Amino acid sequence: MSALLDIQNVTRRYPRPRQRLLHRPEPLVALDNASLTLNAGETYGIVGESGSGKTTLARLVMGFEAPDNGRVLLGGEDLHALPEHILRQRRQTFQMVFQDPFGSLDPRRPVGWSVGQPLRATGQQPAPAQIAQTFERVGLSASDAERYPHEFSGGQRQRIAIARAIITKPRLLVADEAVSALDVSVRAQILNLLLDLQDEFGLAMLFVTHDLAVVANLCDHLLVLRNGRTVEQGPAQAILTNPQTDYTTMLLDAARVTPAGHSAPARTTT
Amino acid sequence: MIRRAPVNLWIGGALVAMMTAIALLSLVWTPYDHTLLDIPAKFAAPSAEHWLGTDQLGRDVVSLLMAASVNSLTVAFVAVGLGGAIGTLLGLAASAWGGWVEAIVMRLVDLGFAFPALLFAIMLAAAFGPSLSNAILAIAFINIPVFARVARGAANQIWTRDFVLAGQAAGMGRAALTRDHILPNIAAPIIVQATIEFAVAILAEAALSYLGLGAQPPMPSWGRMLSEAQTLMYLAPELAIYPGLCIILAVLGFGLLGDGLRDVTDPRLARTRA
Amino acid sequence: MIRASGITVRFGSHAALRDVSLQLDPGQRLGIVGESGSGKSMLGLTLMGMLPSSAKLDGQLHVDGQDMSTAADRQWRSLRARRVAMVFQEPASALNPLRRVGDTVMEPLRLHLRLDRKAAQQRMLELLDETGIQEPALKARQYPHELSGGQRQRVLIALALACDPALLIADEPTTALDAHVGLRITELLVRLARDRGMALVFISHDLAAVARTVDDVAVMYGGEVVERGPVAEVLRAPQHPYTQGLLAARPPLDAGQLRRRLPVVPGNVPAMADLPLGCRFAGRCHVELPRCAATRPSETSLSPGRSAACHHLPDPSI
Amino acid sequence: MQVFLLRRSLGFLATLFAVSVIVFLVMNVLPGDPAVTILGIDSTEDARAALRAELGLDRPLWQRYGAWVWDAVRGDFGTSYFFRVPVSELIAERLPLTLPLAAFGMLATVTLGVTLGIIAAAQHGRPGDWAIMLLSQLGIAIPAFWLSILLVLLFAVKLRWLPPGGFPGWDDPVLALRSLILPTAALALVQSAVLARVTRSSALEVMRLDFVRTARATGLAPRRILGRHILPNALVPIVTIVGMQVAGVVTGTIVIENVFYLPGLGRLVFQSIANRDLFTVQALVVLFAAIVVTANFLVDIAYVLIDPRLKGRLA
Amino acid sequence: QSTLRIGLQQEPTVLDPTSDATASIDGMLAQNVFESLTVVDETGAVHPQLATTWEISDDGLTYTFKLVEGATFHDGTSLDAEDVKFSFDRAMAEDSTNPSKGIFEPIESVTVIDPATVEIKLTRKDAFFLFNLAQGDASIIAPESVDANATTPIGTGPFKFDGWTRGDRLTLIKYEDHRAASDVAIDKVEFRFIADPAAATAALMAEELDAFPGFPAPELLEQFEADPRFKVVVGSTEGEVILALNNARAPFDKIEARQAVSHAINRDEIIDGAMYGKAVPIGSFYPPHGPAYVDLTGLYPHDSEKAKELFTSAGVAGSEITLRVPPFPYATRSGEIVQAELAKAGVTVKVENVEWGFWIDEVYKKKNYDMTIIAHTSPNDLSNFARGKDYFYGFQSDDFDALWNAIKTETDTDTRMGLLKDAQNFVADNAIHAFLFQLPKLGIYRANVDGFWAASPVLYQPLSAVTIK
């Protein structure tokens, strides 16, 4: 059986604006020759500093844009070779959760409407029962469907976004910094929810983050990006316990909670 | 901080509602038939029969102002509605499809801005004779590029929002996304722009009437009354004052309404630091 | 150098800060942690005299022994930059996008210290250098958008340091930055505070960042300080149930255990208007005593410099 | 920058060309006959035919247009049917009025509008703000020609401080300037009301931005923050509106020059359309369009001068 | 040093009265800058000008003119018979664009007898010949300066052209070498072009003008009358304002329908409403100040009921008729009132205010109209009814054609007067149009200005007699 998601040597370049008449500037390589394979039920973590190409990779997988080189195979089909209407059908099987829980819900629609949208997009009329069930699944009450995004807290909003992503029972969930904007305690709630859902549906997850602590808790595999290039790639535990590059080591350092350990001598002032 | 929004909205809304009510009322009732001439009784002073007196042809000024409100408001509504609808659609299309669609629309918009609107009106009047409907067409034409630009700008911002991307991830096409997400979310700036353009339209009709290109007799409009009363400034200044006041009140009404709507729909304004 | 006691900041009938006290001596580094909306920034703004005009301040606030609780903006202005300075959260938007960053940094030098152009420029370059900006002469001529996030944050710090303030308030200076850039910024702050003997208030919700930057930490919840003490002790042995929950909810970095459910603090942070009258954490706490909802727990001293505000302190003797 | 200039120049020419085609087509479907208009309704048919031949009106449409474009490219904008002098001469005669009038109008608009807007923003929520906003709302609501008449009644007829209209030419600059005061005021009052509002709201918008907080934290005085930090950042929308107001002022001259009987381009274009003076209309509309497009171009340049972040826009 | 500042509503396009019909060219230049062989006075009587005397042959076909001595053009050249011949030959030529080419139509030849004598031969008798020669269209010009006349006119008149700021003003200065220069009181004349009536009023009130001989706003006269700084003179012009009916098509091809219109209108009301009482009603197509005038205003008394009956019998009642109104204040104002009056007679009138170009095309050329309102300002324009079906009246009558032919060739004054009266009666009896009023000449002058004509039998106004006290 082929892998659920197979990313083969994708490269994405963005042209830089021309400054002079006869001089075409080098394009910006946002993602350079990245590959990964993800099976059902597994989680692949993508980490890297800002601008390293994490979101670009997620957008390629979601079919929002096409790679300049390489292919993205989803269930064996080349995503970017599918005709527009087929791709729209296929979208039921892979969904996305965005970083910003404030921006990912239309402020002018009741959240129930937004959650039913993936069904409506393919011409189905979402049954209220189905929406209610999905709401309860992510820890909200069915009556919340009538309310508007601004009436919810950040964590609740992210739950709603997750509800929308799972209503079609997808096989792959792409989460782009889905917990980065949340407070520590809320973040834990959402991570727990994602884990529950994964167990329940056998979801595969592509998990974009910059927090290695989150990766440590969640991911089977890990891809470390920097400036679009792959710095390190492999089983998450192996990389975390035995990082091969300075870059990864430093990311690990930054995530450690060690009171003033390596810099300041403990000093008691009152 | 004083919360201004409700004040604007209240006064503006009340003015506009009053104007609209008067206009609607005039369709079924005015004190006199506004086309009724009584030349011997011209320039009558305000009295119990003629609350604001009569004009240079002995017509009842109140009736004229009321009947004129219909025309002035019709110009505003139809011209802005038409121009706004076309412009918004163009702007939305440009924003949704980008590429050559956008290039063509924006070229047209540039052209629209570059071509002085008043000249367009003059030419239209030269071609088909001056009339209210031509004035409406000309004002609608002015509005197309305005709304196209506003709609495109606002829509471009919405397109970058995650919920649109989420809709796309859900399998929605561009047209559906535009209908479901973009249009409702740019409604606020469009409506605000519309109230501003209403005001502009009323003034534009007045300016066109001044040049003899607006409403034609016996159809009264505030602009026409004002331009006809120009030479009467020495004789019966009130005939220039009344329609002028009506225009000011209507424009003020729409302007305040627009301001108020902007304040209400802009959540940031609600908690401004002083 | 700063003494605040019983600070309460009200918006209408809601209190964004309730009875917060704090004292800072030169060279002292204090961390403030807590969830979003817990009043961290409000506290920082209070110390700068920059509360929104709709806010009402009660309590005692002394800066350099001067009573500032009722001071006018004019009076505060003479303190800002020279005695107290602040670095804000968003380096991307906290710099005037139309000015070269060098000019921005020079502005207080010329205005407050009355340096002439050359001297100001000289000093500005030193400041940029001190904050670890490479090629300061080049960077000074650039605009904010031409700098990286970390560089912008350094410029902001240089700006805040320009008049050599006695207290630097850093409001979430690392939140918008990458982990490794954030790491460098916290190291810089520690170094500067130590070299200059400057007091530092470091506001963050990133426990790791706080841990490596400060000596003491105050944990805030719902506008109140619920626990404070030396950072190592608070992190090692949190006493307040909220602090405990906060620490536990952080995914551990080194555990070999994959897909472990994290312990969570149930519920969400209530809106300011919905906060309970008594203990602000009541309702989300794992302990539920009758008096929790009704009466406010006062700060109980646990050891020198260590205190918590809870009706149910497990072991008051620690 | 080069790419930008090249592209804008091409766009500029394309727009002007499109405008001239539109004008040409419109003018040619307009009813009316220059020969009858010139010779009067009692003239004989053969006199009209002779005049048409003299003016070249008997040639087919495309030939006339082709000839016009060809001449225009070489800087000859044709000869006015009516005035029988080269159009460029007509324009050259009237430019010394309309150009200063429009320039003064813009200058007054910008000075008054921006100043009032800034004062209002600084006074946000206080009586000064209210007063300025009320005045500007009124300013927007008053029809320009009506305001002009009131100005004339007051300053020319009643007080006799200023001439009621007309333009004596630049031989006596003082007289010339005096006669431009009222028209300038009529042009500027309405436009500056608009600009004051835009300035105010743009400044208020900027006041909410983070760097203003930084400036405050740096201990700067409010006045300095307003002048050095807020105003420059508020300029982009202001400049945008100013750019659009150039179009408003240029077409505004049509009405204003009529009220003040000024011999300017606005009046000329109005007359020429009525007279079916094809080449004059053609040249004037293209000129107006050129002014508007140039103004927009300058606005784009101004963006970059104001805001270094927008440099990419010039590509 | 006296300067006369005159306001004019209309600005000329070119300054050559022999190639453009704009009334203001004649108004400013004819008999001031240019002179003709003859001149008319305020009453319309013909007097010598460049021709001091003339002899007419017995058959009425040969005119021999003796030219005045000492007349010189403003460029210094002197006037002689060659110039006269040149002027007429040019106006008569195939490619002539003279707007009144018609007045040269009877001329067969122009011959120079000697430098001071010209002989003109006609093909037929022409009763209006000497009058026509007084028009600006028959100005005597010199071949040397003819091409420049459009912008820098050169004539033999008492004033010479000084400058023209298009859109603003035109100035003339006294020609010191004129043969009668000593009689001219004014040194400088400034014509200001002010189209907008409100602006014109403001200019007068602000004392920026000394005279506005053709003031466009009758409603303001009272105001000026009450002001001791001004005097107001209401005179008449050659302009008959008519409610023209399209005789060529239904419904106004029926005389009942046309008569109904005449009954329906109320001239007093129209004059009161549109002209503020400042006009004289007319019942036919002839100015009340003319020597042959017959008052026919009582022929179709105002009677809405009668009109309604006639409309009904003509099958018009209840239908909609279009009134296309050109953009002149007298017309638009009258239109509104006519509409109301016809409504009382049971006919709905749709008023379309059209632009001048549109009017020329649709109404004048294509005759696509039912009714229109227009003033005919040329002298002797009863001839219009003899212009045949192609003229926009759509009217043709062999009887009238014969009548007009008799009038224009009848040189005996009394007989001609009789014929003119017949023609007025004919036009009125046939109710070819509804006749409204004579366009008044509303003159507003500073109290110290004298010498302007009250009436305008021709388009011009000689300024040599004007004085400023």
Ligand SMILES: Nc1ncnc2c1ncn2[C@@H]1O[C@H](COP(=O)(O)OP(=O)(O)OP(=O)(O)O)[C@@H](O)[C@H]1O
């Ligand atoms: N539409 C685009 N046009 C041009 N450049 C782009 C575009 N989208 C992304 N880039 C550039 O590509 C690079 C990678 O961007 P990407 O958004 O994938 O980074 P990221 O790792 O998600 O960063 P972050 O953590 O800030 O979200 C960046 O330099 C970015 O500026």
Ligand SMILES: Nc1ncnc2c1ncn2[C@@H]1O[C@H](COP(=O)(O)OP(=O)(O)OP(=O)(O)O)[C@@H](O)[C@H]1O
């Ligand atoms: N202008 C204001 N008017 C009313 N309430 C306000 C205002 N500004 C802030 N608040 C409230 O004060 C409380 C404390 O806000 P503060 O910004 O100090 O939180 P914070 O701890 O800094 O959070 P974050 O981590 O999100 O920055 C919040 O509940 C907030 O809603």
Ligand SMILES: [Mg+2]
């Ligand atoms: Mg990203």
Ligand SMILES: [Mg+2]
């Ligand atoms: Mg904060």
